[in-house]
Amino acid sequence: MSFPVRAITLDLDDTVWPIAPVMVRAERVLADWLREHAPRTAERWPLPKMRELRDAVAAEHPHLAHDFTRQRLIALERMFEEAGDDVALAEPAFDAFFAARCEVEHYADSLEALDRMAAKLPLAALSNGNADLSRIGLMHVFRFQLGAREHGRAKPDASIFHAACERLGVAPGKVLHVGDDIEMDVLGAHRAGLRACWINRAGDDGVSRSWPRDDLRPDLEVPSLAALADWLDAHPDQRQGVA
Ligand SMILES: [Mg+2]
The missing domain is CATH 3.40.50.1000 (HAD superfamily/HAD-like)
Incomplete structure:
Protein backbone atom coordinates (compact mmCIF):
# COMPACT_ATOMS: atom_id res chain seq x y z
CA MET A 1 0.00 0.00 0.00
CA ILE A 19 -2.74 1.28 31.11
CA ALA A 20 -4.15 -1.54 33.27
CA PRO A 21 -1.20 -1.75 35.73
CA VAL A 22 -1.12 2.06 35.98
CA MET A 23 -4.79 2.24 36.97
CA VAL A 24 -4.47 -0.60 39.49
CA ARG A 25 -1.57 1.18 41.15
CA ALA A 26 -3.23 4.62 41.03
CA GLU A 27 -6.38 3.24 42.67
CA ARG A 28 -4.26 1.65 45.41
CA VAL A 29 -2.47 4.97 45.98
CA LEU A 30 -5.87 6.65 46.27
CA ALA A 31 -7.11 4.03 48.73
CA ASP A 32 -3.96 4.53 50.85
CA TRP A 33 -4.44 8.30 50.74
CA LEU A 34 -8.03 7.93 51.91
CA ARG A 35 -7.04 5.65 54.80
CA GLU A 36 -4.57 8.28 55.95
CA HIS A 37 -6.58 11.48 55.39
CA ALA A 38 -10.23 10.40 55.52
CA PRO A 39 -10.53 7.02 57.28
CA ARG A 40 -14.34 7.17 57.41
CA THR A 41 -14.48 7.53 53.62
CA ALA A 42 -11.89 4.77 53.19
CA GLU A 43 -13.96 2.47 55.42
CA ARG A 44 -17.16 3.16 53.55
CA TRP A 45 -15.67 2.90 50.06
CA PRO A 46 -13.45 -0.14 49.55
CA LEU A 47 -11.97 -0.45 46.04
CA PRO A 48 -14.74 -2.52 44.41
CA LYS A 49 -17.38 -0.06 45.65
CA MET A 50 -15.26 2.86 44.48
CA ARG A 51 -15.10 1.30 41.00
CA GLU A 52 -18.87 0.74 40.96
CA LEU A 53 -19.40 4.38 41.88
CA ARG A 54 -17.08 5.52 39.07
CA ASP A 55 -19.14 3.47 36.60
CA ALA A 56 -22.38 4.89 38.02
CA VAL A 57 -21.08 8.46 37.74
CA ALA A 58 -20.04 7.81 34.13
CA ALA A 59 -23.52 6.44 33.33
CA GLU A 60 -25.23 9.38 35.04
CA HIS A 61 -23.14 11.96 33.17
CA PRO A 62 -22.96 10.94 29.52
CA HIS A 63 -22.15 14.56 28.67
CA LEU A 64 -18.88 14.07 30.60
CA ALA A 65 -17.84 10.98 28.62
CA HIS A 66 -14.80 12.94 27.36
CA ASP A 67 -13.72 14.08 30.82
CA PHE A 68 -12.37 11.35 33.12
CA THR A 69 -10.92 13.97 35.47
CA ARG A 70 -14.31 15.57 36.12
CA GLN A 71 -15.98 12.15 36.47
CA ARG A 72 -13.48 11.09 39.11
CA LEU A 73 -13.81 14.37 41.00
CA ILE A 74 -17.60 13.97 41.10
CA ALA A 75 -17.21 10.40 42.40
CA LEU A 76 -14.75 11.56 45.07
CA GLU A 77 -17.02 14.39 46.22
CA ARG A 78 -19.88 11.92 46.59
CA MET A 79 -17.70 9.51 48.55
CA PHE A 80 -16.62 12.17 51.03
CA GLU A 81 -20.13 13.57 51.35
CA GLU A 82 -21.76 10.19 52.04
CA ALA A 83 -19.11 9.33 54.60
CA GLY A 84 -19.57 12.68 56.36
CA ASP A 85 -16.10 13.96 55.44
CA ASP A 86 -15.18 17.33 53.94
CA VAL A 87 -15.89 17.32 50.17
CA ALA A 88 -12.99 19.76 49.72
CA LEU A 89 -10.76 16.72 50.20
CA ALA A 90 -11.74 15.64 46.67
CA GLU A 91 -9.08 17.84 45.13
CA PRO A 92 -6.03 16.66 47.12
CA ALA A 93 -7.32 13.08 46.84
CA PHE A 94 -7.49 13.47 43.08
CA ASP A 95 -3.97 14.95 43.05
CA ALA A 96 -2.65 11.86 44.83
CA PHE A 97 -4.45 9.61 42.34
CA PHE A 98 -3.32 11.65 39.34
CA ALA A 99 0.36 11.69 40.35
CA ALA A 100 0.26 7.87 40.35
CA ARG A 101 -1.72 7.84 37.07
CA CYS A 102 1.21 9.67 35.47
CA GLU A 103 3.75 7.09 36.68
CA VAL A 104 3.63 4.89 33.63
CA GLU A 105 5.96 2.14 32.52
MG1 LIG B 1 -5.39 3.31 23.63
Whole structure:
Protein backbone atom coordinates (compact mmCIF):
# COMPACT_ATOMS: atom_id res chain seq x y z
CA MET A 1 0.00 0.00 0.00
CA SER A 2 1.23 3.45 -0.84
CA PHE A 3 0.20 6.69 0.76
CA PRO A 4 1.87 9.88 1.93
CA VAL A 5 2.48 10.52 5.62
CA ARG A 6 3.42 14.05 6.63
CA ALA A 7 2.50 13.86 10.32
CA ILE A 8 1.46 11.34 12.94
CA THR A 9 -1.17 11.52 15.65
CA LEU A 10 -0.65 9.00 18.39
CA ASP A 11 -2.86 7.41 21.00
CA LEU A 12 -1.18 6.98 24.42
CA ASP A 13 -2.82 4.40 26.74
CA ASP A 14 -2.12 0.85 25.52
CA THR A 15 -0.16 2.32 22.63
CA VAL A 16 2.87 3.89 24.35
CA TRP A 17 2.41 2.23 27.76
CA PRO A 18 0.02 -0.42 29.14
CA ILE A 19 -2.74 1.28 31.11
CA ALA A 20 -4.15 -1.54 33.27
CA PRO A 21 -1.20 -1.75 35.73
CA VAL A 22 -1.12 2.06 35.98
CA MET A 23 -4.79 2.24 36.97
CA VAL A 24 -4.47 -0.60 39.49
CA ARG A 25 -1.57 1.18 41.15
CA ALA A 26 -3.23 4.62 41.03
CA GLU A 27 -6.38 3.24 42.67
CA ARG A 28 -4.26 1.65 45.41
CA VAL A 29 -2.47 4.97 45.98
CA LEU A 30 -5.87 6.65 46.27
CA ALA A 31 -7.11 4.03 48.73
CA ASP A 32 -3.96 4.53 50.85
CA TRP A 33 -4.44 8.30 50.74
CA LEU A 34 -8.03 7.93 51.91
CA ARG A 35 -7.04 5.65 54.80
CA GLU A 36 -4.57 8.28 55.95
CA HIS A 37 -6.58 11.48 55.39
CA ALA A 38 -10.23 10.40 55.52
CA PRO A 39 -10.53 7.02 57.28
CA ARG A 40 -14.34 7.17 57.41
CA THR A 41 -14.48 7.53 53.62
CA ALA A 42 -11.89 4.77 53.19
CA GLU A 43 -13.96 2.47 55.42
CA ARG A 44 -17.16 3.16 53.55
CA TRP A 45 -15.67 2.90 50.06
CA PRO A 46 -13.45 -0.14 49.55
CA LEU A 47 -11.97 -0.45 46.04
CA PRO A 48 -14.74 -2.52 44.41
CA LYS A 49 -17.38 -0.06 45.65
CA MET A 50 -15.26 2.86 44.48
CA ARG A 51 -15.10 1.30 41.00
CA GLU A 52 -18.87 0.74 40.96
CA LEU A 53 -19.40 4.38 41.88
CA ARG A 54 -17.08 5.52 39.07
CA ASP A 55 -19.14 3.47 36.60
CA ALA A 56 -22.38 4.89 38.02
CA VAL A 57 -21.08 8.46 37.74
CA ALA A 58 -20.04 7.81 34.13
CA ALA A 59 -23.52 6.44 33.33
CA GLU A 60 -25.23 9.38 35.04
CA HIS A 61 -23.14 11.96 33.17
CA PRO A 62 -22.96 10.94 29.52
CA HIS A 63 -22.15 14.56 28.67
CA LEU A 64 -18.88 14.07 30.60
CA ALA A 65 -17.84 10.98 28.62
CA HIS A 66 -14.80 12.94 27.36
CA ASP A 67 -13.72 14.08 30.82
CA PHE A 68 -12.37 11.35 33.12
CA THR A 69 -10.92 13.97 35.47
CA ARG A 70 -14.31 15.57 36.12
CA GLN A 71 -15.98 12.15 36.47
CA ARG A 72 -13.48 11.09 39.11
CA LEU A 73 -13.81 14.37 41.00
CA ILE A 74 -17.60 13.97 41.10
CA ALA A 75 -17.21 10.40 42.40
CA LEU A 76 -14.75 11.56 45.07
CA GLU A 77 -17.02 14.39 46.22
CA ARG A 78 -19.88 11.92 46.59
CA MET A 79 -17.70 9.51 48.55
CA PHE A 80 -16.62 12.17 51.03
CA GLU A 81 -20.13 13.57 51.35
CA GLU A 82 -21.76 10.19 52.04
CA ALA A 83 -19.11 9.33 54.60
CA GLY A 84 -19.57 12.68 56.36
CA ASP A 85 -16.10 13.96 55.44
CA ASP A 86 -15.18 17.33 53.94
CA VAL A 87 -15.89 17.32 50.17
CA ALA A 88 -12.99 19.76 49.72
CA LEU A 89 -10.76 16.72 50.20
CA ALA A 90 -11.74 15.64 46.67
CA GLU A 91 -9.08 17.84 45.13
CA PRO A 92 -6.03 16.66 47.12
CA ALA A 93 -7.32 13.08 46.84
CA PHE A 94 -7.49 13.47 43.08
CA ASP A 95 -3.97 14.95 43.05
CA ALA A 96 -2.65 11.86 44.83
CA PHE A 97 -4.45 9.61 42.34
CA PHE A 98 -3.32 11.65 39.34
CA ALA A 99 0.36 11.69 40.35
CA ALA A 100 0.26 7.87 40.35
CA ARG A 101 -1.72 7.84 37.07
CA CYS A 102 1.21 9.67 35.47
CA GLU A 103 3.75 7.09 36.68
CA VAL A 104 3.63 4.89 33.63
CA GLU A 105 5.96 2.14 32.52
CA HIS A 106 6.48 2.36 28.78
CA TYR A 107 6.50 -0.67 26.50
CA ALA A 108 10.12 -1.66 25.95
CA ASP A 109 10.24 -0.30 22.39
CA SER A 110 8.30 2.93 22.93
CA LEU A 111 10.94 5.53 23.78
CA GLU A 112 13.42 4.67 21.06
CA ALA A 113 10.65 4.33 18.47
CA LEU A 114 9.14 7.70 19.42
CA ASP A 115 12.56 9.37 19.13
CA ARG A 116 13.08 7.82 15.70
CA MET A 117 9.65 8.93 14.47
CA ALA A 118 9.91 12.41 15.96
CA ALA A 119 13.22 12.93 14.16
CA LYS A 120 11.40 12.49 10.85
CA LEU A 121 7.83 13.69 11.28
CA PRO A 122 5.79 15.94 13.54
CA LEU A 123 4.04 13.87 16.22
CA ALA A 124 0.95 14.90 18.16
CA ALA A 125 -0.54 12.98 21.08
CA LEU A 126 -4.29 12.38 20.71
CA SER A 127 -5.83 10.71 23.73
CA ASN A 128 -9.15 10.20 25.42
CA GLY A 129 -7.35 9.65 28.73
CA ASN A 130 -6.00 12.37 30.98
CA ALA A 131 -2.30 11.46 31.05
CA ASP A 132 -0.04 14.50 31.36
CA LEU A 133 2.95 14.11 29.03
CA SER A 134 4.94 16.83 30.78
CA ARG A 135 4.72 14.96 34.08
CA ILE A 136 5.47 11.70 32.29
CA GLY A 137 8.55 13.29 30.71
CA LEU A 138 7.57 12.66 27.09
CA MET A 139 6.43 16.10 25.95
CA HIS A 140 9.71 16.72 24.11
CA VAL A 141 8.88 14.23 21.33
CA PHE A 142 5.45 15.73 20.63
CA ARG A 143 4.48 19.01 18.97
CA PHE A 144 1.45 19.09 21.26
CA GLN A 145 -0.93 16.96 23.27
CA LEU A 146 -4.65 17.14 22.55
CA GLY A 147 -6.89 15.38 25.04
CA ALA A 148 -10.62 14.71 24.89
CA ARG A 149 -11.10 16.76 28.06
CA GLU A 150 -9.45 19.81 26.55
CA HIS A 151 -11.13 19.41 23.15
CA GLY A 152 -14.62 18.74 24.53
CA ARG A 153 -15.27 15.57 22.51
CA ALA A 154 -13.60 12.18 22.65
CA LYS A 155 -12.36 9.87 19.92
CA PRO A 156 -13.92 8.47 17.74
CA ASP A 157 -15.59 11.86 17.14
CA ALA A 158 -14.15 13.24 13.89
CA SER A 159 -13.78 16.73 15.34
CA ILE A 160 -10.90 15.80 17.64
CA PHE A 161 -8.97 14.29 14.71
CA HIS A 162 -9.65 17.36 12.58
CA ALA A 163 -8.58 19.71 15.39
CA ALA A 164 -5.26 17.86 15.62
CA CYS A 165 -4.71 17.98 11.84
CA GLU A 166 -5.45 21.68 11.82
CA ARG A 167 -2.93 22.33 14.58
CA LEU A 168 -0.38 20.24 12.71
CA GLY A 169 -1.14 22.21 9.52
CA VAL A 170 -1.46 18.95 7.56
CA ALA A 171 -4.50 17.75 5.59
CA PRO A 172 -6.22 14.73 7.25
CA GLY A 173 -5.42 12.49 4.27
CA LYS A 174 -1.70 12.95 4.95
CA VAL A 175 -1.86 12.29 8.68
CA LEU A 176 -1.40 8.78 10.01
CA HIS A 177 -3.25 8.11 13.26
CA VAL A 178 -1.72 5.34 15.36
CA GLY A 179 -3.53 3.51 18.13
CA ASP A 180 -4.59 0.20 19.68
CA ASP A 181 -8.34 0.66 19.83
CA ILE A 182 -10.34 -0.60 16.86
CA GLU A 183 -13.29 1.77 17.28
CA MET A 184 -11.69 4.87 18.84
CA ASP A 185 -8.48 4.84 16.86
CA VAL A 186 -8.75 2.90 13.62
CA LEU A 187 -12.40 3.42 12.67
CA GLY A 188 -12.51 6.92 14.15
CA ALA A 189 -9.45 8.01 12.17
CA HIS A 190 -10.74 6.36 9.00
CA ARG A 191 -14.12 8.09 9.23
CA ALA A 192 -12.38 11.43 9.82
CA GLY A 193 -10.38 10.95 6.60
CA LEU A 194 -7.01 10.16 8.22
CA ARG A 195 -4.87 7.14 7.49
CA ALA A 196 -5.06 4.61 10.30
CA CYS A 197 -2.37 2.40 11.78
CA TRP A 198 -3.52 -0.33 14.15
CA ILE A 199 -1.06 -1.16 16.92
CA ASN A 200 -1.79 -4.80 17.56
CA ARG A 201 0.60 -5.78 20.34
CA ALA A 202 0.67 -9.40 21.42
CA GLY A 203 -0.97 -10.03 24.80
CA ASP A 204 0.78 -11.62 27.78
CA ASP A 205 -0.02 -14.98 26.18
CA GLY A 206 1.92 -13.92 23.06
CA VAL A 207 -1.24 -13.88 20.96
CA SER A 208 -2.26 -10.92 18.81
CA ARG A 209 -5.84 -9.98 18.08
CA SER A 210 -7.37 -10.62 14.67
CA TRP A 211 -8.95 -7.77 12.78
CA PRO A 212 -12.70 -8.24 13.23
CA ARG A 213 -14.16 -6.65 10.09
CA ASP A 214 -14.28 -7.62 6.44
CA ASP A 215 -15.56 -4.34 5.06
CA LEU A 216 -12.73 -2.15 6.29
CA ARG A 217 -9.11 -2.66 7.28
CA PRO A 218 -6.50 -0.37 8.81
CA ASP A 219 -4.11 1.19 6.27
CA LEU A 220 -1.31 -0.34 8.31
CA GLU A 221 -1.11 -2.96 11.07
CA VAL A 222 2.02 -3.28 13.21
CA PRO A 223 2.86 -5.23 16.38
CA SER A 224 4.78 -2.36 18.02
CA LEU A 225 5.89 1.26 17.69
CA ALA A 226 9.35 -0.02 16.74
CA ALA A 227 7.77 -1.82 13.77
CA LEU A 228 6.05 1.40 12.75
CA ALA A 229 9.36 3.31 12.94
CA ASP A 230 10.90 0.55 10.77
CA TRP A 231 8.07 0.88 8.27
CA LEU A 232 8.59 4.65 8.07
CA ASP A 233 12.34 4.11 7.53
CA ALA A 234 11.61 1.59 4.80
CA HIS A 235 9.18 3.92 3.03
CA PRO A 236 10.97 7.29 2.81
CA ASP A 237 8.99 8.25 -0.28
CA GLN A 238 5.78 7.88 1.64
CA ARG A 239 7.21 10.05 4.36
CA GLN A 240 7.99 12.73 1.81
CA GLY A 241 4.54 12.40 0.34
CA VAL A 242 5.69 11.57 -3.19
CA ALA A 243 4.67 7.92 -3.27
MG1 LIG B 1 -5.39 3.31 23.63
